[in-house]
Amino acid sequence: MKELGxxxxxxxxxxxxxxxxxxxxxxxxxxxxxxxxxxxxxxxQTMTDMSEIxxxxxxxxxxxxxxxxxxxxxxxxEQKQDIFQ
Numbered sequence: 001m002k003e004l005g006x007x008x009x010x011x012x013x014x015x016x017x018x019x020x021x022x023x024x025x026x027x028x029x030x031x032x033x034x035x036x037x038x039x040x041x042x043x044x045q046t047m048t049d050m051s052e053i054x055x056x057x058x059x060x061x062x063x064x065x066x067x068x069x070x071x072x073x074x075x076x077x078e079q080k081q082d083i084f085q
Contacts (some may be wrong), residue, residue, distance in 0.1 A: 006076055010069050015062050031059055 002078040016034060020026060037043060038056055057065060 010072075015038065015066075027059060072083070 016030065018030065035056055037057075038054065044054065
């Protein structure tokens, strides 16, 4: 978007989600399991071999990131309604 003159930048990210209402203890266990799996040296090397940059974000950080990106994109689209025409 910056190349088109819009002050918005984002990256591709993948997140694991759970249904609304999932107990916090289950979310915490899921987060811990993902962190453990992705902290693994073999996983990290595989990501490097695929030219992927991996950065673990916990639940709070993921929500903050998604909220930020949603707000930035919404503001841009409201200001530039013709951008995709």
